[in-house]
Amino acid sequence: MITRPAFDSLPSDDDDRRLHHWQLASSLARRDAAEADSTSADRYVSRSGLKEHAYGPADAAIDRALHTVDLSTSSSASSCFATGFLLRMHELVDSLGE
């Protein structure tokens, strides 16, 4: 059974990781296309418990790629952005009036 994939809290991909995701998605998508109606594809079960559709490795690769948000070509800059973003959101909450 394939469950909803786990993802990083806020991806900070550098170019290498981006390329890796891209290559992975592409290769898996090609394999999936070559194996139409693949028997290895399991049924995806959502949090609601509904059986929804065949969810294969190519779908997982697409989902991972969707979760990968390139904020910068520099991984360190992305990491700083992610940290700064959360700090700014906490500051916003502190500033909210009653």
Next chain:
Amino acid sequence: VALTKSDFHEIVDDHAPALFRLAYRMIGDAHEAEDVVQETLRSAWQSRSRFDSGRSQRAWLASILRRRVVDRWRRKARTPSTAGEQGIELAVEAADPLANDMTDEMQHALNQLSPDLRESLLLVVVGELTHQEAADSLGVPLGTVLSRVSRARRRLRQHLMSATRP
């Protein structure tokens, strides 16, 4: 019992990164996405007394965020217009993925999807709503969202594959 500031700090830790990703994928610009997340948190705070504790916080916040994105698009009066059942058009217009460091191939692939397919996919995959929560947020039947998400993944895959072929 209304949510407290302490609850909202937990909300930031639990949901803000996913809200940012969702906003980014809908808008295509990191700075605008952060602005939308801020607007979402402010709106959520102002309407916290109406929050149903039996409802998923993520679904509640994602619905607010979606409305903020639609509001933003209405204000900018971009064409084609994006609102309500017409869904949300992405901001990415450049064909060259190198034209903007903030965009990537996936953003361009998303732009090839129809608004209703794209929005359903983003709410479920990036916003991590259940299909039922996404259906409630969009005001469409569950089966419609199931079909849209499945078709959106298939079309994304086709588009990405065609883009990588020599």
